[in-house]
Amino acid sequence: MPFGHQKVESRRLLLREISQHGPVPRIDLAEHTGISRATVTSVTADLLRGGLIEEVPRESRSDESARGRPRVDLKIAGGAHLIAGLKVSNASISLVLLDFDGVDVMDHECVIPMGRLAPDALAGHIRSGLADLADKAGRRLSDISAVGVGLAGVVDAEHGLVYWSPSLNQRNVPFGDVLREALGVSVYVDNDANLVAMAELTFGLGKSHSDFIVITIESGVGMGMVLGGQLYRGTRGCGAEFGHTKVHLDGALCRCGQRGCLEAYVADYALVREASSVGGMSLTTPTNQAVATVLRAAKNGDPTARTVVDRASKMFAMGLANLVNIFDPELVILAGEQMQFDHLYADTVIEEMRKSIVEIDKPAPEVVVHKWDNLMWARGAAAYALEFVQDTAVEALEDA
Amino acid sequence: MPFGHQKVESRRLLLREISQHGPVPRIDLAEHTGISRATVTSVTADLLRGGLIEEVPRESRSDESARGRPRVDLKIAGGAHLIAGLKVSNASISLVLLDFDGVDVMDHECVIPMGRLAPDALAGHIRSGLADLADKAGRRLSDISAVGVGLAGVVDAEHGLVYWSPSLNQRNVPFGDVLREALGVSVYVDNDANLVAMAELTFGLGKSHSDFIVITIESGVGMGMVLGGQLYRGTRGCGAEFGHTKVHLDGALCRCGQRGCLEAYVADYALVREASSVGGMSLTTPTNQAVATVLRAAKNGDPTARTVVDRASKMFAMGLANLVNIFDPELVILAGEQMQFDHLYADTVIEEMRKSIVEIDKPAPEVVVHKWDNLMWARGAAAYALEFVQDTAVEALEDA
Numbered sequence: 184m185p186f187g188h189q190k191v192e193s194r195r196l197l198l199r200e201i202s203q204h205g206p207v208p209r210i211d212l213a214e215h216t217g218i219s220r221a222t223v224t225s226v227t228a229d230l231l232r233g234g235l236i237e238e239v240p241r242e243s244r245s246d247e248s249a250r251g252r253p254r255v256d257l258k259i260a261g262g263a264h265l266i267a268g269l270k271v272s273n274a275s276i277s278l279v280l281l282d283f284d285g286v287d288v289m290d291h292e293c294v295i296p297m298g299r300l301a302p303d304a305l306a307g308h309i310r311s312g313l314a315d316l317a318d319k320a321g322r323r324l325s326d327i328s329a330v331g332v333g334l335a336g337v338v339d340a341e342h343g344l345v346y347w348s349p350s351l352n353q354r355n356v357p358f359g360d361v362l363r364e365a366l367g368v369s370v371y372v373d374n375d376a377n378l379v380a381m382a383e384l385t386f387g388l389g390k391s392h393s394d395f396i397v398i399t400i401e402s403g404v405g406m407g408m409v410l411g412g413q414l415y416r417g418t419r420g421c422g423a424e425f426g427h428t429k430v431h432l433d434g435a436l437c438r439c440g441q442r443g444c445l446e447a448y449v450a451d452y453a454l455v456r457e458a459s460s461v462g463g464m465s466l467t468t469p470t471n472q473a474v475a476t477v478l479r480a481a482k483n484g485d486p487t488a489r490t491v492v493d494r495a496s497k498m499f500a501m502g503l504a505n506l507v508n509i510f511d512p513e514l515v516i517l518a519g520e521q522m523q524f525d526h527l528y529a530d531t532v533i534e535e536m537r538k539s540i541v542e543i544d545k546p547a548p549e550v551v552v553h554k555w556d557n558l559m560w561a562r563g564a565a566a567y568a569l570e571f572v573q574d575t576a577v578e579a580l581e582d583a
Numbered sequence: 584m585p586f587g588h589q590k591v592e593s594r595r596l597l598l599r600e601i602s603q604h605g606p607v608p609r610i611d612l613a614e615h616t617g618i619s620r621a622t623v624t625s626v627t628a629d630l631l632r633g634g635l636i637e638e639v640p641r642e643s644r645s646d647e648s649a650r651g652r653p654r655v656d657l658k659i660a661g662g663a664h665l666i667a668g669l670k671v672s673n674a675s676i677s678l679v680l681l682d683f684d685g686v687d688v689m690d691h692e693c694v695i696p697m698g699r700l701a702p703d704a705l706a707g708h709i710r711s712g713l714a715d716l717a718d719k720a721g722r723r724l725s726d727i728s729a730v731g732v733g734l735a736g737v738v739d740a741e742h743g744l745v746y747w748s749p750s751l752n753q754r755n756v757p758f759g760d761v762l763r764e765a766l767g768v769s770v771y772v773d774n775d776a777n778l779v780a781m782a783e784l785t786f787g788l789g790k791s792h793s794d795f796i797v798i799t800i801e802s803g804v805g806m807g808m809v810l811g812g813q814l815y816r817g818t819r820g821c822g823a824e825f826g827h828t829k830v831h832l833d834g835a836l837c838r839c840g841q842r843g844c845l846e847a848y849v850a851d852y853a854l855v856r857e858a859s860s861v862g863g864m865s866l867t868t869p870t871n872q873a874v875a876t877v878l879r880a881a882k883n884g885d886p887t888a889r890t891v892v893d894r895a896s897k898m899f900a901m902g903l904a905n906l907v908n909i910f911d912p913e914l915v916i917l918a919g920e921q922m923q924f925d926h927l928y929a930d931t932v933i934e935e936m937r938k939s940i941v942e943i944d945k946p947a948p949e950v951v952v953h954k955w956d957n958l959m960w961a962r963g964a965a966a967y968a969l970e971f972v973q974d975t976a977v978e979a980l981e982d983a
Contacts, residue, residue: 541839
């Protein structure tokens with residue numbers, strides 16, 4: 184390994200460490216990373232000179248108060264870069280602006296037409312949303328170093344290629360390139376559930392875990408996997424596909440055209456289809472109204488509605504149990520924003536899941552419910568872009 | 584990182600590199616590992632002095648033949664250590680003896696009583712099998728540096744703890760400790776399907792892949808996962824549990840006591856149970872005879888037998904598709920020794936699987952069938968133990 188490469192690697196490693204644990208004393212950096220104290224001193228000097236980190240006075244601890252000169256810790260220089268993250272939903276885009284230290288600077292929500300859009304049209308909405316976001320923060324679009332974008336669907340994140348998405352009216356869209364062209368900044372596109380996993384890893388419940396699964400519940404079911412502290416995407420960039428795992432041989436017809444997918448039992452349209460087949464509901468009612476009706480009826484004890492919701496919950500528990508059997512993760516996070524799918528977060532579902540996993544004389548993995556809003560999805564997208572900005576910044580550092 | 588630790592790490596890294604790619608010139612080692620040429624020279628000198636590697640004359644290449652002094656490559660010194668690997672099956676133990684370079688020295692098979700054994704009894708059979716193996720090779724049990732052991736069941740490999748196994752009559756057996764006591768050498772225990780994955784990674788079809796899944800088909804269905812070039816075991820050591828993933832809500836009763844497990848549809852006993860329920864077969868017939876009868880009848884076109892076998896194949900394909908949807912691996916290896924389960928390896932199963940995965944405009948993962956014998960399972964167990972022997976050997980090296 185040429186020396187220059189080693190130096191960039193040390194810079195990258197120390198910047199990540201400071202980002203995760205700062206403010207942090209230099210001595211701790213050496214201990215945590217295994218990099219020698221001398222190298223920590225020279226590398227952090229480079230990072231300081233480049234404006235990527237800054238020194239802050241240490242909060243005095245009682246055991247230090249008596250000593251000599253004031254001590255300093257190192258933290259990320261928040262002002263070094265601006266990073267935007269956004270999530271495209273069915274009829275809106277949620278955006279957030281973070282500083283280089285991952286701190287919220289501004290957020291914004293904009294309305295877009297419902298349904299599938301042409302790539303250029305969606306790029307236009309994203310551009311105008313970002314411009315409004317920057318404007319609200321008193322900045323310009325060109326001040327933003329990178330943008331992270333989360334979309335539902337199957338995405339090859341490495342190449343910014345969207346195989347398909349409910350937000351786009353075409354398959355195989357090089358949406359990263361389309362956006363880069365439209366925005367004039369670096370763009371990183373990923374599946375939205377992956378970015379929720381990224382947010383949990385960076386800001387959330389996954390911070391202290393290296394192996395966990397995040398299940399997102401909206402109108403569909405998404406999944407993100409963190410294995411060994413890294414987001415796992417699969418070889419073709421389309422792993423972690425949970426909603427279309429099959430829970431019944433030749434079962435219910437799914438929107439994807441196949442049969443027996445988990446989504447064909449638990450998604451909003453599946454609930455409505457079930458309920459409508461026994462009468463008392465019109466197929467012309469908008470899905471969100473119809474699903475609200477079914478769920479309310481179930482809560483009020485209507486036996487038909489109950490059996491519809493119960494089966495969805497059981498299928499969901501079975502799918503979760505399969506994931507636990509395969510991954511044996513430390514933690515399963517059920518994340519979502521729509522309180523209406525409460526029945527999938529229920530204790531009975533978690534109990535049912537526990538009964539369906541391989542029994543050993545050790546506790547089952549922890550399952551936690553984490554309800555959050557679209558802004559957290561956007562934060563995950565920003566966290567994803569932030570990693571690239573960190574890497575680019577250390578590569579661009581001049582030598583002393 | 585203290586300097587001594589870095590040195591051990593470099594030794595470990597170079598020994599692994601020589602083990603995987605030897606005979607190899609020193610200059611290639613520096614290039615492949617990123618370790619400086621000076622360090623490669625000093626570390627390989629340590630490894631040579633310790634007898635872990637040796638110099639061999641290079642096969643002359645035309646572009647070199649004219650040059651001066653004879654060139655040498657480095658390879659593992661096969662004679663440095665002996666490593667045994669074994670797989671415990673239902674009525675036999677397969678054993679293999681490898682040298683430090685992973686080359687077969689001897690193999691052996693011994694008969695043991697059928698069914699579940701007491702841990703001490705099984706340890707006794709393993710000891711006598713190993714003694715016979717060593718004897719056949721003209722060596723003694725005490726010449727063996729380490730033993731790798733593969734068992735069916737749920738195993739916490741890190742602690743050598745067997746939560747349960749069809750080979751043991753107790754749960755939660757610290758079988759690693761039991762064997763270490765009985766044998767007087769280092770012992771490494773793991774789930775047998777994990778060790779097949781290890782064998783594929785070390786010697787087999789997985790050598791050039793970093794993300795693949797191995798499915799083993801015997802009387803049950805096992806699974807090993809290699810992610811990022813490493814065996815993935817899960818947090819509690821009981822991941823990769825494929826046979827007990829659920830393929831039908833409240834479905835067929837499984838031997839594990841739960842309902843709807845894949846094994847409850849595809850295992851030998853499941854086929855026999857199905858066939859017996861329509862008459863023409865006695866439940867008192869031994870399973871292996873009964874399953875042979877069902878499979879033969881299916882091949883001869885008997886409609887009842889066909890429907891039994893067809894459903895098993897479809898359930899298996901559905902389970903495989905779920906794995907592909909979740910992992911998106913480069914490669915799926917179907918590995919097994921029992922030709923009788925041919926119907927699960929059939930092209931129609933692989934075709935059915937392809938129809939049930941999320942469709943993107945990229946080819947589905949490669950699926951290959953790899954039929955092998957118990958000896959390859961034993962080789963995987965030895966490969967697992969070999970890694971520990973390598974690590975221990977570099978730690979024990981004296982400084983120059």
